[in-house]
Amino acid sequence: MADTLSYAAASVLNAIQSGRRYGFEIMEATGMPSGTVYPALRKLEKGGLIEAQWEPESVARAERRPARRYYQVTSQGEAALTAAGQRYRFSEVAKR
Amino acid sequence: MISPAAPLPPESALLLRLAAAFAPDARRDEWRREWHAELWWWLSSTPDPSRLALAGHCAGAVLDAVSLRAGEGFNAADFLARPAARLAAPLLLLVLLTGITGGFRHTRRALFGTAPMDLAVLTETGPFMGQRSALPPARVAQWTARSHIVQSVELAGPARAVVHLRRGYTAADAQREWRRWNGFLQITPYAAEIVHPVALLGTAFLALVLLAIADWLRSDASGFSLAQPLGWLMVLFLSALELPFLPVAILLPYLVASFMALQYCRRDRAGRCPVCLERLGQPVPIGVGPRGPFEPAGTEFLCPLGHGVLFTTRETEPESHWTPLVA
Numbered sequence: 340m341a342d343t344l345s346y347a348a349a350s351v352l353n354a355i356q357s358g359r360r361y362g363f364e365i366m367e368a369t370g371m372p373s374g375t376v377y378p379a380l381r382k383l384e385k386g387g388l389i390e391a392q393w394e395p396e397s398v399a400r401a402e403r404r405p406a407r408r409y410y411q412v413t414s415q416g417e418a419a420l421t422a423a424g425q426r427y428r429f430s431e432v433a434k435r
Numbered sequence: 436m437i438s439p440a441a442p443l444p445p446e447s448a449l450l451l452r453l454a455a456a457f458a459p460d461a462r463r464d465e466w467r468r469e470w471h472a473e474l475w476w477w478l479s480s481t482p483d484p485s486r487l488a489l490a491g492h493c494a495g496a497v498l499d500a501v502s503l504r505a506g507e508g509f510n511a512a513d514f515l516a517r518p519a520a521r522l523a524a525p526l527l528l529l530v531l532l533t534g535i536t537g538g539f540r541h542t543r544r545a546l547f548g549t550a551p552m553d554l555a556v557l558t559e560t561g562p563f564m565g566q567r568s569a570l571p572p573a574r575v576a577q578w579t580a581r582s583h584i585v586q587s588v589e590l591a592g593p594a595r596a597v598v599h600l601r602r603g604y605t606a607a608d609a610q611r612e613w614r615r616w617n618g619f620l621q622i623t624p625y626a627a628e629i630v631h632p633v634a635l636l637g638t639a640f641l642a643l644v645l646l647a648i649a650d651w652l653r654s655d656a657s658g659f660s661l662a663q664p665l666g667w668l669m670v671l672f673l674s675a676l677e678l679p680f681l682p683v684a685i686l687l688p689y690l691v692a693s694f695m696a697l698q699y700c701r702r703d704r705a706g707r708c709p710v711c712l713e714r715l716g717q718p719v720p721i722g723v724g725p726r727g728p729f730e731p732a733g734t735e736f737l738c739p740l741g742h743g744v745l746f747t748t749r750e751t752e753p754e755s756h757w758t759p760l761v762a
Contacts, residue, residue, distance in 0.1 A: 362473050373495025378502035385506060404479070405472040408465075 344388075347371060349423035351379040352412060355389055356420055360409040380410060388416035443474075443493075444486050450493035457500035459507045466503065470496050554625030555606040557588065557596045559617065570596055578616050584609045597625065708738035708745075709757060715745055 344352070347369075354368040366376045383389045389410045399406035412420065442448065451470065458466045474492065478484050559570050575596065579588050584604045588596050600609055610622040707714055715736035722732035733748040743759040 361476075362469070363477050373492050374498035375495075377495060377499035381499070381502055381506060405468070405475050407472045407476065408469045 344419055344423045345379070346427050347375050348379045348383055349420065349427050350429055351376055352383060352388060352416055352420050352423065353429045355410050356412045356417070360411065361407050365410075383416065384410075388413060388419050444489065446486070447489045447493040450490060450497055454493070454497040454500040457497065457504050459504055462503060466500065470499075552624075553600050553602065555598050555600055555609055555622045556625055557598045557613075558621045558623070560619045560621060574617075578613060581616070582609070582612060584612050598622065705755065706736075708740065708742050710742040710759075711738065711740050713739050715739075721746065 350369045350371065351365055354365045357368065359365045359368045362373065362377060362380065365380070366373055369376065371379075380389070380391075384391055390413055391408050391410050393408055394406040396406050443451065454470075455463060455467055474489070477492065478489070481488075557570070557575075575588050579585055579598075584601055585598045586601045587599045598609065600606070606622045606624040610620075613620045613622060716739055717737045719735045719737075720733075721735045733746055736745045736747070738744070738760075741760055743757055745755055745757050747755045
């Protein structure tokens with residue numbers, strides 16, 4: 340998977356590594372539409388480069404809002420991002 | 436102004452429903468939950484969210500669901516286990532057979548070929564009433580060369596041919612001209628051929644296959660509902676009418692009846708267990724609704740065979756949630 344990482348997938352991975360944790364935040368950071376970001380997230384998750392977990396329901400309920408699904412880069416994803424960094428030049432994404 | 440608490444605009448709601456149909460069954464609930472949360476956040480944090488931008492995000496949800504479905508791979512056994520697939524397979528076979536045997540040739544020509552008004556059918560009646568003899572291609576070519584009304588002839592069979600009339604002439608003009616050379620020739624308007632029963636049935640079958648596929652996309656059921664094919668049969672019956680030549684006064688009831696048949700199918704399916712397709716029963720009002728303290732938020736229905744519970748709301752955009760019961 341890491342060898343065949345597309346630019347879109349690598350950008351999404353880079354955004355998550357920079358601290359963007361959920362879909363719409365990643366869209367803002369990369370400037371890519373939802374129709375590109377979400378399929379890329381699914382592929383990265385399936386390839387084991389990122390993992391997702393739901394925000395605790397109690398936190399969301401206390402704030403009267405729906406719980407979000409957060410993504411984070413795995414160690415395999417970090418290695419893939421380093422490799423992708425040699426092939427692609429990512430647009431600047433501020434660290435969080 | 437679109438608020439996160441208000442129902443989504445119809446175009447966005449429609450896109451999300453379409454997307455949910457594509458999402459794989461096992462991941463649909465989680466997928467829906469994630470998109471619900473994301474859209475809620477987007478609507479809450481965007482100062483003046485536009486309907487167009489929202490619809491754009493919902494279109495992204497469709498692509499996301501399609502990519503999820505594609506990622507799951509195609510499982511032929513799962514596909515064939517669907518009730519609609521069992522119906523769609525013989526229908527597809529029928530459409531294929533009809534296509535191979537030339538059943539759609541009139542429809543195809545009318546739809547994609549020359550304008551139907553410029554086409555006519557050439558037949559030759561034999562010396563005895565009703566008996567047809569073969570049209571000799573060499574003679575037909577000869578007559579065509581002499582004619583100033585028939586532009587070209589496309590032989591479709593031994594006893595009949597489709598002729599292409601020059602613009603401005605009718606089948607009656609061609610009939611008068613060609614009768615001079617052969618008194619047994621008949622040239623009739625092609626439009627009469629378009630309502631050939633085989634072509635009508637072919638069109639109806641195509642409609643059924645599309646319905647079956649749409650039903651398969653919507654359905655989570657592994658059983659079989661009699662009401663669905665009954666609804667389809669109604670559409671088939673209505674499609675078998677000579678629709679292209681019906682006046683508007685009949686066309687409107689036709690469309691209304693077709694719509695009602697489809698609505699009946701949809702509502703019937705909504706009131707059945709998605710596992711066994713038995714009709715759900717034992718309605719129980721649940722919760723307190725937004726309109727008043729004594730107004731129930733929704734109703735819970737139970738599958739008679741104990742497969743699960745369906746909760747439906749009474750909102751303007753009703754939402755249903757199916758909870759399977761673990762034995």
